Amino acid sequence: MHVLVVLDHPKPGSFSAAVAQQFMAGAEAAGHSTELADLHLEGFDPRWTIADIDGDEGVATPADVAKEQARIERADAICFVFPLFWWGMPAMTKGWVERVWSWGWAYDQLDDREKSMQRPRTGVFLIPAGARSDEMENAGYREAIETAWIKGTFGYFGFVQRKLQLLNGSKGSSARRKDLLDTAYQTGLTLAPPG
Numbered sequence: 001m002h003v004l005v006v007l008d009h010p011k012p013g014s015f016s017a018a019v020a021q022q023f024m025a026g027a028e029a030a031g032h033s034t035e036l037a038d039l040h041l042e043g044f045d046p047r048w049t050i051a052d053i054d055g056d057e058g059v060a061t062p063a064d065v066a067k068e069q070a071r072i073e074r075a076d077a078i079c080f081v082f083p084l085f086w087w088g089m090p091a092m093t094k095g096w097v098e099r100v101w102s103w104g105w106a107y108d109q110l111d112d113r114e115k116s117m118q119r120p121r122t123g124v125f126l127i128p129a130g131a132r133s134d135e136m137e138n139a140g141y142r143e144a145i146e147t148a149w150i151k152g153t154f155g156y157f158g159f160v161q162r163k164l165q166l167l168n169g170s171k172g173s174s175a176r177r178k179d180l181l182d183t184a185y186q187t188g189l190t191l192a193p194p195g
């Protein structure tokens, strides 16, 4: 498979960047090709503007959005790596989703939310989070995220294989971080095909 990794973190040496690298190493060890979209490094503009609205109406898709859509078209699987911020996506990823997965290109079926215009793909969220897993379970955050991202976002994307891999305790000890990096590698190594 060809695997696109979408990384959202401004610091090259961040834990999130290391997670993306480990995931890609695992995917490559399994025989997949990989491509990295490093949104901060590349200076992606996450702000939804009037040009995006005109693009929805078929006038012209903004060039930076078209570039990201071409990346998606090449990919059989897409992995998102970003730190959990306020129990949601950081602004950069949120804006990438809002602008790139546009109405008329990704979806148009408001009566059938599972009917994407895109071909079936595999999707993974690989998410460093400061909180412990039991904290997230008990407070209902994990369930809320599953509903919003796995059912909602990945549903509209048309993904058939969907995985949420939280990397809880990402601000913990170096031993804890090493375990989480191993999990990232294994997630790449065991990536399921779309079908």
Ligand SMILES: Cc1cc2nc3c(=O)[nH]c(=O)nc-3n(C[C@H](O)[C@H](O)[C@H](O)COP(=O)(O)O)c2cc1C
Pocket (backbone or CB within 6 Å): 009, 014, 015, 016, 017, 083, 084, 085, 086, 087, 088, 128, 129, 130, 131, 132, 170, 171
């Ligand atoms: C603005 C901000 C909001 C955050 N919100 C959450 C949160 O809602 N839940 C959580 O578990 N961790 C939260 N964290 C912690 C980060 O997810 C965690 O520190 C992560 O490891 C940061 O990524 P990095 O280690 O690659 O820098 C937040 C951190 C920041 C800076």
